[in-house]
Amino acid sequence: MKNKAITSRDVDFAQWYTDVVKAAHLAAYSNVKGCIVIEPNGYALWEKIQSILDQKFKETGHQNVSMPLLIPENLMKKEGELIEGFAPEVAWVTMGGQKKLEERMCIRPTSETLFSDYYSSVVTSYRDLPLKYNQWCNVLRWEKETRPFLRSREFLWQEGHTIHETSEEAEQETRQMLEIYRDFFENVLAIPVITGRKTEKEKFAGAEYTLTVEALMYNGVSLQSGTSHYFGQKFSKAYNISFLNRNNEQAYAYQTSWGTSTRMIGGLIMVHSDDNGLVLPPKVAPKQVAIIPIGNEEEVLKKTDEIFTLLKEAGISSFVMAEERSPGFKFAEAEVNGIPVRIEIGKRDLDKNKITFARRDTREKMEEDATIDVVSYVKQLMEDIQTNLYYRAYERMQSLTYECHNLKEVEEIMKNRPGFVKGMWCGDAACEAKMKEIEGTKSRCILEDEAPIDEHCIVCGKKAKDLVVWGIQY
């Protein structure tokens, strides 16, 4: 039994994705081209993601701020590489209050320039360092092809920007934030990831290097899910973030930035969901348990109320579906919205001292004694679901990860059953470009801690330098 409004993901993955976004009321297309309306279910999910990540940022000494939305053209251009990278995708404000502006301004595609400008005005001594700021905001990139959550002209994200006294400390920050992202993906979103360093071509415009978290979707396509950049002194020299160091000399700060976005919601859908709609890991589900009374007999309502109160007191987010609709309608509704656990309470069951639990991930139903310790049972069930979702995705990722030694192998894989391809690389941009001719395969990242699998570059056969993971990207 599948939800009729949802195309099967094995038949048409792209259509299935759009159908789930719509059926679960996560987002709607708007009349503003390339921009979406994030609807209540989608936004509640984003709030949950924000609250968990934000706490991790604060625990590691970061503070939130708010920078302007607009960037004057001159300020945007100061560093050089950044504007070159972003020029094709920024939107320009040229009129304000019915007058042509003397200097046009772009809507922030990212805020390195603004943070750098601000930092340069407040830092004077090494005693002022480090400064570790973050902001939750909207950014705009004029994309041509857009997909809800995955790629839209406007999206919501967080961008952390920090400055440090030494390169060691800044590099440590870059790695720490990557680790926070990896942990969040694996332990909260239940999405297994690989992490590594971007190639020169794929790194962030203006960065010395970019570390990345890469995930694999149900259909074998990769999703860049979070990045952490080390800038060295590039921006601090361009924007003059200088300070008096411990030797009483002027020095430039070392800088990082790191970000994740509403794209994570797209990842959650494409990794866990199925033909019945959204599937959410309990740790990130805004609503964890749906309680469904079947009929309105006094004992049914009493038990419903009792269980709702118990779960609420235990800090489990639950709600009662009390509308006058058929049980089947409500079951489907709870399913399509990805509620991890469903509890069904009916008179006939209660007469036999039974209630029914259903888990969203496997769609199993479990009949249990009505006198069971509901809180412990639900907690255990949610743990099982969280673990199961992770391992299901992990096994899929494993089964779709290949070691290749020549282009023919890559071609066959990317055509028939794409995934992550591990292959050696000489470091030459031409070889990277050659790879792209195969179904748009791009380097995802250089694996820094794994042993080489070959001595020769998978493309040109010359001496290989790095082990790279390649994949088709969203």
Next chain:
Amino acid sequence: MKNKAITSRDVDFAQWYTDVVKAAHLAAYSNVKGCIVIEPNGYALWEKIQSILDQKFKETGHQNVSMPLLIPENLMKKEGELIEGFAPEVAWVTMGGQKKLEERMCIRPTSETLFSDYYSSVVTSYRDLPLKYNQWCNVLRWEKETRPFLRSREFLWQEGHTIHETSEEAEQETRQMLEIYRDFFENVLAIPVITGRKTEKEKFAGAEYTLTVEALMYNGVSLQSGTSHYFGQKFSKAYNISFLNRNNEQAYAYQTSWGTSTRMIGGLIMVHSDDNGLVLPPKVAPKQVAIIPIGNEEEVLKKTDEIFTLLKEAGISSFVMAEERSPGFKFAEAEVNGIPVRIEIGKRDLDKNKITFARRDTREKMEEDATIDVVSYVKQLMEDIQTNLYYRAYERMQSLTYECHNLKEVEEIMKNRPGFVKGMWCGDAACEAKMKEIEGTKSRCILEDEAPIDEHCIVCGKKAKDLVVWGIQY
């Protein structure tokens, strides 16, 4: 003893305001004209405001969403009055991705148009109603004169937008949200307010009527602090938000919107703060207690730790100022940042079994037994501070509220000791304009529940219709 970096508020109120914003690290001017950087202390205050208001919105059945930042010109113009009102202050995006746009788009100054467009696409039956959505976001209005928090080109706010089956329900919503704002100002921000209806001239562009929360600053100037609008069917007809009603006929929805912004932070400063910096009511202070060890003797550090742990367990937000700076420096630092309660722990005091508490509002110091129940004591102290701040502001507002019967009285008051002037009005726009010639005095609102104080219009002497509160505005 006053903070040297801060001008006295009785000498130069405008400079004092700017000095407090800077000294308390609430915001900094940016190189983007008319836009500010909200710094960690300012943003933490905004997060606290958000969390309290957001909970009230959710408790009353509202859900958060996210609408696009940009509005195509045609969509913006559909209703007519709104664009007329906002045209002088919108910014236009005319270029995207290096191409001139076919249709220019404005950056949202407010989002009635986007919500209306969205609602028209999702509502089909009375069963879909009401829809009660809110968003926390940034908006842009191309102001000429700007002041941090009070009036800036970009600001952060929340805007609620709801649609209903009947006018009664929509009007009830309009009043309910005004009441939530009033309650929040009085009981959380400790700012006494008056509430009423805006005149035709001062109401929101496109609204049938606007209800408002108005506060009085230390210098007698008024601040419009929150508004709640009833739209009737104006937008729903322009944007075709129609549905099949209970009689199976097509009908148009009734609509509201309501908003408050980071301007509240400006109000908090101008109502409570003093020449020593920021003063915050405990209920909205991100950090409520500063614990300051004097010296580093073991017993001092032990007591510091003990008190910090006790307060933390009681859910009181406190922090230890452990830096190697003089006690005087730390006292001033806690003061300028508006921390409501300070606890000073020194060896000499402890030897006499004493610790010292200081309250920020009155700057009193209280020596107490070191064995006192710190949690109860601090809780009581914070309640006293909260109450005292409210009544201090309330008494000031009372002493600056006048009843006037002719323009000469108004002139004298607005010149010498401005405040809220109550005066009767005939309802004629010409009389309202005449009033503005007196130091820029504008109608704040029509008091709906108070008895008339005269039969004649304060300006023209003709038969009066409404009792109006007038004031000089920010």
